[in-house]
Amino acid sequence: MALSVENNERREAPAPTGRPTRLLAWYDRNRRRLPWRALPGEAIDPYRIWLSEIMLQQTTVKAVGPYFEKFLARWPDVEAMGRASLDDILRMWAGLGYYSRARNLHACAVAVLRDHGGRFPDTEEDLRALPGIGPYTAAAIAAIAFNRRTMPVDGNIERVVTRLFAVDEPLPKAKRRIQTLAATLLGPSRVGRDGKNCAGRDMKIRAGRDSKSRAGDIAQALMDLGAAICTPKKPACVLCPLNDDCAARARGDQETFPRKVPKKAGELRRGAAFVVRRGNDVLVRTRPAKGLLGGMTEVPTSTWLAAQDDVAALKQAPCFESAPRWQRKAGTVTHVFTHFPLELAVYTATVTARTAMPDGMRWVPIARLKDEALPNLMRKVIAHGLGENKEISVAANRRKQQKDPPA
DNA sequence: TATGCGTGGAG
């Protein structure tokens, strides 16, 4: 049956046909040089693309840079990473956040070795089945590493697309529509190997190889555009290669996109952290494998609860054969997680040599703390606890807290 | 579909 491709293009895609061309031209002149990005003509290493995409999930390019270099130097390919221990990976990941990514990174490397002979699968579907690879990352790897004709949609592309088409519907409800609109930026698809025409507004873009398309470059062009030009605030529209048919710009309200439903702020939680010294050792433990800071090292802490006072928190201090004298450090350590802010009081104590560690805990020499999988929160706590800051008596603090209750 | 999950930088 099949209309010709040319007819279809003229009829169904009048305005947008120039966008892919303009995007690519802009990209060829303005692309960022990034450690994981191959130069034109250079071979693309799927392992690097995968590693970078996992690290870049909800994380800035700037933060990822040094971590990517460290990981690549230590584990130059997926086989090396698959042989590494999870603990080594967690230690190397410490500070980057979202630690389930590190656990999935390891699991994914193992799966690639076990199930795919050490080569990353090259289809979106097979990539999607691997740990830590969701819809975005599967599409990104497929497009960037394997030139599959598919469009990953990240936060940058969401912003560019909602502005370009003035998508009034708020996120996350608008996701499906944004995905569809974003895919049009790949341009009309070529005729597939089966001879069928796969262009058309209402048809899914076929995720097949297309040596003539530059799907990965278009996606990266949109990301670079979102990072450099189409920024959340004060977008530099005059420099944008798509400015002449940007619907939001025509309306003058481009900064209001993407629309979002506001999410409620988390409630402040309070607790206590206990920094116990035994000579040059500090008492630590490993957090449960899953959940908040899963599998990471911490000093013992109380529960973290909204409206928990110092007295209740102090009662949860670790127990020793003979009770130590707890000293409360002046001030608190505050930390902001994605879903709640945390305020920890820090208590210190010194125990005698050869004091046994409580169940599930261990002594670590202070000089070796840097080798532990310590999240930044715990680095702050330990720095506070071991610092030269003044201590205040526990009794004095109780009086202060009663007199001066938290808002 | 909604929520849990880190951290640091920009404005």
Next chain:
DNA sequence: TCTCCAAGCAT
């Protein structure tokens, strides 16, 4: 100081 948010995923 405060708010937003950055190449999202798992459940």
